[in-house]
Amino acid sequence: MTERGAPSLIDVAREAGVSTATAGRALGGYGKVSQRTRERVADAASRLGYRTNGLARSMITGSTQTLGVLVSDVSNPFFATALRGITDVTQQAGFEVLLSNTGGDADAERRALAVMSEKRVDGVIVAPALPSDGAHLARAIELSVPVVQLDRLASGVPSADSVTIDNEHAVAEAVGHLLELGHRRIGVITEADGDIARLRSGNRKRGLLPSAVRLRGYFSALTEAGIPVDESLVGVARYDRESAYDATTRLLELTEPPTAMLCTDNVLASGAYRAAQDKGLRMPDDLSLIGFDDEPWTTLVRPGLTIVEQPTYELGAQAGRQLLDRIERGPGRARHVQLKAKLVARDSTAPPG
Template sequence: MTTHGASLIDVARLAGVSTATAGRALGGYGQVSERTRERVLAAAAELGYRPNSLARSMITGSTNTIGVVVTDVANPFFATALRGITDVTSPAGFEVLLANTGGELSSEQRAVTVMSEKRVDGMIVAAARPGEGAHLKHAMDAGVPVVLIDRQVSGVPDADSITVDNDHAAAEAMEHLLELGHRRIAVITEAGGQLARVRSGNRRRGLFPSAVRLRGYVNALDAAGLAVDSALVASARYDRSSAYDAMVRLLDLADPPTAVLCTDNVLASGAYRAAQDLGLRMPAEVSLIGFDDEPWTTLVRPELTIVEQPTYDLGARAGRQLLTRITATGHQRPQHIQLRAKLVARGSTVPR
């Protein structure tokens, strides 16, 4: 018997049941005896039948797909988080649709719209602009659960969020440097232009992780009784060359820093290269701390002291939370889960 292009009618005929019964047996809904279900499944296997996923979704209301939207899929941080997501959602029968926005709000808006139109069962989003959440609220109002990862977003108070406690992470890095005797401590950050803003409050919603880490830097200096020197707050774009230039500017000051904190892994790699190219002896002349335990951080000499984020667990927790939302009935209060990072001291930091 030919199996090419087998239809549900073909399966029903071979199994000796009605088309409706075959559909219920294959779709896992409605009342079907176990004996009949086995007969239908055997017929489907013999014919090589593949169900029409769109038709099934119209019956069950589920496509068994979730959307994941991130700003930079090439960043190992998001790649690791994505593995955590899929390790949780795949065994539950869900496939992942991935969108990379490049940090552009318009790309994120298009991705969210397309995924909603494709009837994904839910979305996990690392927002390109945490201050802009209208498109996410629109998706949630249309019945699509959204879990925010890595950063909270303004305008979507009912969205769950899984983030790292970035205030604590930066404070722990600063406490390490302060305990080593450093007092001229600089920071390289994408949020340098938000220094006044982060000093005026303690909110997280609407802020990038880099801005929250900058606040942790400021609070640690305040707690130590040290003034914040704006000359030591170096702004950089999210790329290595910009961080390289920022490090050069810091080290060219009349009174340069003895230690530098970089608020993410990309900036740390650029700063490290600048110190090398300038011929500085690290850590004798400058100590350096970065974020995330990437492979390169232990291949260089000295090895880089880092703040290790629970990146895989961040993704896994987001996956579990989304599955909870997908299967939940009735209104439930949003969950805001914060995970703790930890300092890993290595050779790039020493007592002053």
């Protein structure tokens, strides 16, 4: 947008009768300028309708005051809320946010990261689409673009900061709640793909989607309670409502259906809730259900949904703070912040009927 005849610092300097260096200092708030010339320059600038060219400035200062945010889908309430947390914190500090939707596609994420890097963002917050491969993130850090991971940890990026929730603990609490109520056949709806057997045996913290970490939490909570895991109670869905609906229906049609179910995510929970409704089940008598995330609908439905409440906004805000901090301090030992999620018991859970 270098429009025809947009005034430059040269024009302002001439109008004010000073050098461009002085004009720049007066307008940019750096260096020393006398009160008088500052005013004279300001007047000249406003007379000419001068706007600083941020591109030129950034090229010299090495800072664009711009941050990149990479998520799979802003229209997902989880990311929308986290994003609000990010922007509130970073705008406050004078940074703008460049947003990219990856659609959960690792290649799209790589490309977007490259573009942001060419645009010289000062740092990046990313919810890695494919946590198992963080090579592109590691490369960004090498090029001295600070990276903060949000909601999930990629493997192969030892030096990237992160903000996540304690998923294992959160799920343990949820399963514990159901166990206390007396449930023994507890199902789970999850988008975790891949090899369940390996997931059960493994114990790495990185490289997994939250759904997978939560699924593992489910396995270990049951195991610790001495309840053998029944894989027919694991309903794997794609990441959408419809698929969760189908997976739930399948579980409910088992000859020995679960008396309670846990969903590893809010999108899946809404599909599951609907499926239970359509099946004609009364919650919590016929089925206890636990979802994730405290969205408005969870208290609007009857019964109100028992959920694992994530501090979603705070997750984003914290990621923003960490990135600002990292930009200020420069490279260093990675800091991993883990926020607590907590169970909010409502009316969709009760002892098995």
